[in-house]
Amino acid sequence: MIGTTWGQVQAIAPFIIVGIGISVLLSRQVTILSLNEDVAVGLGLRTVYVKIILYIVIALLAGASVALVGNMAFIGLMIPHIVRAMFGIDYRTIIPMSAIWGAVFMLLADTLGRTMNAPYETPVVAIIATIGLPFFLFIVRRGVKLQP
Incomplete structure (x- = not known):
């Protein structure tokens, strides 16, 4: 956090906002997926599609937060x-x-x-x-x- 400027926050904030928005939109699917993958498939969840999106969102949010405040x-x-x-x-x-x-x-x-x-x-x-x-x-x- 030492040395972080408002310019850096402004540059990274859109990525964090988009990542959090997608996370909130997929929160129901994550709850279903956390039960069991077989249950999720039985409930009609496209698990591969949800997992790919979640991996991208996780990488986006982790990268943005580490770039902004460090590890x-x-x-x-x-x-x-x-x-x-x-x-x-x-x-x-x-x-x-x-x-x-x-x-x-x-x-x-x-x-x-x-x-x-x-x-x-x-x-x-x-x-x-x-x-x-x-x-x-x-x-x-x-x-x-x-x-x-």
């Missing part, structure tokens, strides 16, 4: 898991709530980074990594325990 992978790992636990498995809810909760989390991390070691500023990436790594390890460990 903050833990945001993409933590926030959707937290939102899914809070709001359920429907991606029509998960996608917009992930955007809102991700923004709130970034604001809190930035505020903590600015106040924790005042008058010096701790990088937001360090705050996110400090919170994100234990969370990610918890998710991985919990996932291993759930398998028979």
